[in-house]
Amino acid sequence: MAAPPSHTMNNPLIILKELDKHLREEIELFIFGKSAIVLGFPAAPGSYGGTMDVDGIIPMEMLESLSNNESFWEALEKTNEVLKPTGLYITHLFQEDQIILTPDWLEKTVPLDLGLNHLKIQRPSTLDLILTKMMRGDDADMQEIEFLIKADNIKPTDLEAAYPIARVPNIPEILEIFMRSQKAIRELL
Numbered sequence: 001m002a003a004p005p006s007h008t009m010n011n012p013l014i015i016l017k018e019l020d021k022h023l024r025e026e027i028e029l030f031i032f033g034k035s036a037i038v039l040g041f042p043a044a045p046g047s048y049g050g051t052m053d054v055d056g057i058i059p060m061e062m063l064e065s066l067s068n069n070e071s072f073w074e075a076l077e078k079t080n081e082v083l084k085p086t087g088l089y090i091t092h093l094f095q096e097d098q099i100i101l102t103p104d105w106l107e108k109t110v111p112l113d114l115g116l117n118h119l120k121i122q123r124p125s126t127l128d129l130i131l132t133k134m135m136r137g138d139d140a141d142m143q144e145i146e147f148l149i150k151a152d153n154i155k156p157t158d159l160e161a162a163y164p165i166a167r168v169p170n171i172p173e174i175l176e177i178f179m180r181s182q183k184a185i186r187e188l189l
Contacts, residue, residue, distance in 0.1 A: 009049075010038055010039075010046075010048075010049025010050070011035075011049055011050060011051055011052060011088055012031075012034075012035030012038055012039055012049065012051060012054050013039065013049075013114065014083075014086075014088060015035075015053070015054045015079065015083060015088050015089070015090050016029075016039075016054060016090075016114060016116060016119055016121060017116065018079045018082055018083055019075055019076065019079040019090060019119060020116040020117055020118050020119045021079075022074070022075035022076075022078045022079055023071070023072070023075045023117075023118035023119065024071055024075075024118070025071065025118060026118050026119075026120060027069075027072055027118060027119055027120070028062070028120045028122065029056055029119055029120070029121055029122070030056060030057040030058075030059065030106075030109060030121075030122050030123070030124065031054055031055065031056050031057075031112075031121060031122070031123055032055055032056070032057055032099070032123065032124055032128075032129060032132045033051070033053075033054070033055040033092075033132070034048045034051035034144065035051055035053070035054040035055065036055075036123035036124070036129060037129070037144060037147070037148065038051070039112050039114065039121070039123070040110060040112055040123045041147075041148075041151050043151055044147065044151075045147070048144075052087055052088055052089065053088065053089050053090060053091070053092060054090045054092075055092040055093075055094070056090070056092065056093040056094070057093075057094055057095075057096050057099065057101075057124070058093055058094065058095050058096065059096050059106050060095065060096055060097065061106075063095060076090060076091075097167065097169065098169055099132050099135060099169070100131040100132055100134055100135055100166050100167065100168050100169070100174070100178060101124065101128050101131055101132065101166065101167055102127065102128055102131065102162055102165055102166055102167070103165060103167060105124050105125065105128045108124070108125035108127075108128065109122040109123065109124055109125065110122060110123050110124075110125060126148050126151070126152035126154060127154060127158055127159070127162055129148055130145050130148050130149070130154065130159070130162075130185075131162060131166050133145050133148070133181075134177070134178050134181035134182070134185075135174055135177060135178070136177060137177040137178075137180055137181040137184065141181075142181075142184055142185075142188070145181075145185060145188070146188055149185075149188075149189070156186070156189045159182075159185060159189075163182055166178075
């Protein structure tokens with residue numbers, strides 16, 4: 001299990017601790033984005049902890065059970081209500097087919113030990129995290145991709161092998177950005 005980063009208190013951790021307080025049962029949550037980087041990589045820049053939200057991935061095999069889990073959605077609503085004055089929130093939960101991932105991403109997730117009672121938090125593998133960052137291709141995402149490549153010593157050959165098998169949402173704009181991001185990463189490397 002990955003150790004929590006040294007800058008222990010950060011916005012994603014505040015959000016997840018609040019959600020954990022409102023849960024009555026164990027819930028598995030797969031996070032990505034800046035929150036997954038700051039919670040999953042001890043060397044992540046401290047500024048990443050300033051992100052105002054936590055993004056989650058819902059695996060297709062869990063979609064029905066999570067969609068029908070009223071207590072989870074109530075806990076999520078209470079969390080957002082409590083955190084509203086701070087501007088923090090957790091609302092972006094994407095089905096796995098709405099983001100760029102490898103077909104076997106779920107088998108390669110990394111558990112994060114955050115000391116929570118009900119939430120079992122996991123992040124995608126570093127390679128899959130990089131793929132998720134290739135949906136917007138903005139400067140901030142490219143900086144995060146560069147950090148991830150260096151933090152986990154991702155090789156160009158690993159990336160090149162992942163591109164053709166990645167499941168990319170069939171949205172022309174996302175497909176175009178994904179192709180542009182590949183070119184930018186090749187230049188980065």
